[in-house]
Amino acid sequence: MRYFLIVLLSISIDCFAQTSITEGLWTNEAQDMRIQFYEKNNVIFGKLVWVKDSLDENGEIRRDIYNENPKLRSRKIIGIDVLTGLKGKRNGTSWNDGNYYYFDGGSDYNAIMYIENDVLYIKGYWWWFRFLGKTRKWTRYK
Numbered sequence: 001m002r003y004f005l006i007v008l009l010s011i012s013i014d015c016f017a018q019t020s021i022t023e024g025l026w027t028n029e030a031q032d033m034r035i036q037f038y039e040k041n042n043v044i045f046g047k048l049v050w051v052k053d054s055l056d057e058n059g060e061i062r063r064d065i066y067n068e069n070p071k072l073r074s075r076k077i078i079g080i081d082v083l084t085g086l087k088g089k090r091n092g093t094s095w096n097d098g099n100y101y102y103f104d105g106g107s108d109y110n111a112i113m114y115i116e117n118d119v120l121y122i123k124g125y126w127w128w129f130r131f132l133g134k135t136r137k138w139t140r141y142k
Contacts, residue, residue, distance in 0.1 A: 023037065024036070024037075024140055024141070025049065025140070025141035026046075026120055026138040026139065026140055026141060027138065027139060027140075027141040028136060028137070028138055029136070029137050029138075029139075031052075032051065032052035032053070033048065033050065033051050033052070034048075034049050034050040034051075034141055035047065035048060035049065035082065035083065035138070036049045037083075042087070043084075043085055043086065043087055044083070044086035044087070044088070044095055044098070044113070045081050045083060045084050045085075045086070046081065046082055046083030046084075046086075046122075047079060047080070047081050047082070048077060048078060048079065048080055048081075048082050048103070049078065049079070050078070051077060051078065054077070054078055061076050061077075061078065062076070062077045062078075063075065063076060063077065064076070064077055064080060064103055064106070065106075066103065066104065066105055066106030067103075067106045068106055068107075068108075077103050080101070080103065081101070082100060082101045082102075082103065083098055083099070083100055083101075083111060083113070083122065084098060084099045084101070085097060085098045085099050086098035086111065086112075086113055088113075093114055093115045093116070094112070094113070094114040094115075095112065095113045095114070096112050097110075098110070098111040098112065098113065099111055100122065100124035102124065109124035109125055109126060109133070110124070110125050110126070110127065110128070110133075111123065111124050111125075112125075112130070118139075118140065119137055119138070119139055120137070120138040120139070121135050121136070121137055121138070122135070122136050122138060123135040123136075124136075
């Protein structure tokens with residue numbers, strides 16, 4: 001009986017550990033953006049859920065006006081996936097092969113993401129030149 005309880009407890013702990021490390025809301029250093037991560041088919045996506053300056057000069061919800069695709073310029077910036085296609089192990093601490101969409105400039109960049117000491121680092125870079133990229137620091141939003 002004791003052996004059965006130990007096995008059952010270890011299984012339940014293992015199931016609990018399967019939740020994604022990126023779960024919840026994350027905010028950038030300036031505290032003016034929040035991203036919510038979600039997983040689909042073992043790929044991580046980051047949806048923009050809050051922006052401090054979410055209204056334009058007319059008091060309307062900001063749109064994706066700088067997007068290179070004219071058909072997407074009318075969509076609201078809140079709700080767009082700014083991070084897509086990040087792949088890595090579910091309980092790992094790094095993800096690769098993703099894309100980062102910079103909505104304030106309408107540009108797409110390659111992206112990697114990693115966690116160190118409960119701080120999330122997202123690096124966007126051009127082509128395969130990681131050394132030309134910029135890393136942004138994100139923390140869990142409380």
